[in-house]
Amino acid sequence: EAGVAQSPRYKIIEKRQSVAFWCNPISGHATLYWYQQILGQGPKLLIQFQNNGVVDDSQLPKDRFSAERLKGVDSTLKIQPAKLEDSAVYLCASSLLTGQGASPLHFGNGTRLTVT
């Protein structure tokens, strides 16, 4: 089974610039998540999709962050404009929709963003 694919692996930008991250989940996984992991902390959920609809984006800073999952498969996360505090690893994860509640998350390798 192919894992969750993310690109790029690393990105360095200056503050106020924009950046986009891409994620391809495991085939058949209806639920897709974007997490932000600041160094030394646990992952924090930014947005959760089920198929191509948003389930939860309560912690997404909507003034600068946006995400979409067109066609219910791949997803992109965008930051515009970036701030220094956005420096983090952005993890994409996917899981099966079992109808029985939470199921294991499968994470991608993440994109390490550095904002200078």
Added chain:
Amino acid sequence: GENVEQHPSTLSVQEGDSAVIKCTYSDSASNYFPWYKQELGKRPQLIIDIRSNVGEKKDQRIAVTLNKTAKHFSLHITETQPEDSAVYFCAAPPGQGSNDYKLSFGAGTTVTVRA
């Protein structure tokens, strides 16, 4: 949302000894409790999980115990080896009736196994 607290933040053990990490959660209706291991520079990987209908689950040298009354669950690693050195995260979803696919993670425990 779910509030997950994890202790300790760092743990150093002698090779061969046991390591125990504890997490508490706030929503008594939470029903799924996974543990993830993250090695330096790598992605978090699920190592074990437990659902609320059982009190303990074991997989070789790792086990998870759940105390629903006290709202805490623990990871136990026995006979620790150098390759167990990593950051471990617990997680829990909110209770039934809400978005129970949304996991909240603890802050992590850095485990160092001394040779």
